[in-house]
Amino acid sequence: MKLYKQSSLIHKRDNEITSGQNSPYISRTPKPPKTLPRSINYLFKEQRFLFILVGILIGSTFFIFQPTLSRLSPHETAQPFSNSISRHTQHFPSTFGAKIGRVPVEIGRRRLRIVVTGGAGFVGSHLVDKLINRGDEVIVIDNFFTGRKENLVHHLGKPRFELIRHDVVEPILLEVDQIYHLACPASPNEFEILDCVIHKTNVMGTLNMLGLAKRVGAKFLLTSTSEVYGDPLEHPQKETYWGNVNPIGVRSCYDEGKRTAETLTMDYHRGAGVEVRALDPATGKAGLGQLNSDFYHVCIARIFNTYGPRMCLDDGRVVSNFVSQAIRKQPMTIYGDGKQTRSFQYVSDLVEGLVALMESEHVGPFNMGNPGEFTMLELAEVVKEIIDPSATIEFKPNTADDPSKRKPDISKAKELLNWEPKISLRQGLPRMVSDFRNRILNEDEGKGMK
Numbered sequence: 141m142k143l144y145k146q147s148s149l150i151h152k153r154d155n156e157i158t159s160g161q162n163s164p165y166i167s168r169t170p171k172p173p174k175t176l177p178r179s180i181n182y183l184f185k186e187q188r189f190l191f192i193l194v195g196i197l198i199g200s201t202f203f204i205f206q207p208t209l210s211r212l213s214p215h216e217t218a219q220p221f222s223n224s225i226s227r228h229t230q231h232f233p234s235t236f237g238a239k240i241g242r243v244p245v246e247i248g249r250r251r252l253r254i255v256v257t258g259g260a261g262f263v264g265s266h267l268v269d270k271l272i273n274r275g276d277e278v279i280v281i282d283n284f285f286t287g288r289k290e291n292l293v294h295h296l297g298k299p300r301f302e303l304i305r306h307d308v309v310e311p312i313l314l315e316v317d318q319i320y321h322l323a324c325p326a327s328p329n330e331f332e333i334l335d336c337v338i339h340k341t342n343v344m345g346t347l348n349m350l351g352l353a354k355r356v357g358a359k360f361l362l363t364s365t366s367e368v369y370g371d372p373l374e375h376p377q378k379e380t381y382w383g384n385v386n387p388i389g390v391r392s393c394y395d396e397g398k399r400t401a402e403t404l405t406m407d408y409h410r411g412a413g414v415e416v417r418a419l420d421p422a423t424g425k426a427g428l429g430q431l432n433s434d435f436y437h438v439c440i441a442r443i444f445n446t447y448g449p450r451m452c453l454d455d456g457r458v459v460s461n462f463v464s465q466a467i468r469k470q471p472m473t474i475y476g477d478g479k480q481t482r483s484f485q486y487v488s489d490l491v492e493g494l495v496a497l498m499e500s501e502h503v504g505p506f507n508m509g510n511p512g513e514f515t516m517l518e519l520a521e522v523v524k525e526i527i528d529p530s531a532t533i534e535f536k537p538n539t540a541d542d543p544s545k546r547k548p549d550i551s552k553a554k555e556l557l558n559w560e561p562k563i564s565l566r567q568g569l570p571r572m573v574s575d576f577r578n579r580i581l582n583e584d585e586g587k588g589m590k
């Protein structure tokens with residue numbers, strides 16, 4: 141009863157305030173119609189409605205701009221490769237000022253900082269294109285031994301791109317999430333003249349990049365080669381095949397160098413979770429066990445013969461040689477009897493495979509190549525068909541230890557990475573030919589850029 145009286149008193153006072161002529165609030169608060177329910181009346185009183193509107197406005201402004209802000213400063217909150225598994229997330233293929241969707245933060249993908257060693261080279265520069273286009277930050281390390289600035293000229297000046305002249309045989313410290321390690325001359329032409337350099341690059345360069353990955357907690361991808369199978373006795377080659385390599389031959393700097401690089405990579409991988417015991421100098425006995433808890437996430441791709449735009453015109457590899465020769469109206473040089481086989485993969489297929497591997501949880505090694513197999517005589521016929529039906533061929537002695545056949549078994553990559561090449565030789569060659577024609581026409585190609 142007493143309560144009822146009090147509440148009716150309050151109610152009465154309320155009515156007095158809202159309806160009293162002398163109240164200081166009266167002139168500012170719009171008078172709600174008497175017929176509205178009490179809760180609506182309450183909303184209109186004392187500018188409550190205005191405050192609610194302002195609150196909604198501030199809240200929605202935050203959600204509109206938050207994805208943009210998180211894209212502009214990703215590394216303050218960087219967790220090493222925590223977001224690298226992103227095949228099902230949305231990418232933002234834009235630089236500053238370009239379209240950035242109004243997407244809730246959880247759906248957006250954090251921008252990664254990625255280093256590509258050998259990024260000014262043929263394969264490296266195509267990989268850089270892919271990473272920049274999907275919205276990541278890319279640092280290229282290249283000593284320009286075989287790489288060319290011209291391959292990256294379209295990225296120079298972009299805020300998400302950096303180019304460092306550096307030889308990977310020297311250590312370097314960079315805060316990155318992923319490392320694609322491609323740096324190494326890869327043409328048999330270079331194997332004989334750069335043998336020590338190639339071996340050193342494969343061993344020291346890989347060690348340095350693995351050390352960097354370990355130190356900053358980055359994921360590491362090694363680009364190895366089909367050359368680890370040597371002159372294979374198994375055909376096609378599966379990843380389980382150990383190879384048939386001459387350890388002291390003219391190609392061994394590359395073959396054995398890459399085999400060592402694979403070994404080092406797996407050593408680092410196996411180092412994760414291993415208990416490390418040091419000898420106690422005082423007692424000479426094993427000291428306290430210390431669990432090596434670092435997570436060395438590595439993966440290995442074994443790359444088969446690859447071709448495409450930006451290959452060096454005269455690097456000595458068979459596809460670039462035949463294409464240049466046919467365009468220049470010179471005879472195509474076939475080494476040996478031309479019956480040796482290779483499988484040729486278009487560069488964009490390889491780039492897709494490398495990215496799929498990096499984004500996966502698999503270590504590999506994975507063969508990456510196009511299983512279509514051609515003799516060199518057949519390849520010459522395809523080049524004739526596409527460039528010049530009147531092109532001629534010329535036989536030359538073959539080089540030592542040349543593998544007699546090679547064709548990848550890619551069932552492992554198909555199954556685990558859901559990857560397989562899409563572009564056939566007849567589809568890919570014309571794309572390379574137009575790039576070669578332009579560069580051959582331009583006599584100063586590359587010279588002014590170095």
Ligand SMILES: O=c1ccn([C@@H]2O[C@H](COP(=O)(O)OP(=O)(O)O[C@H]3OC[C@@H](O)[C@H](O)[C@H]3O)[C@@H](O)[C@H]2O)c(=O)[nH]1
Nearest residue numbers: 326328365444445456457458461473474475480516542
């Ligand atoms: O003008 C030429 C050049 C090469 N060839 C032959 O064509 C075949 C392929 O030779 P390439 O030099 O293109 O490539 P290779 O298969 O020998 O080595 C390549 O293997 C895989 C990659 O990792 C490396 O880029 C590279 O070492 C060889 O049998 C070679 O003797 C020619 O018949 N004529």
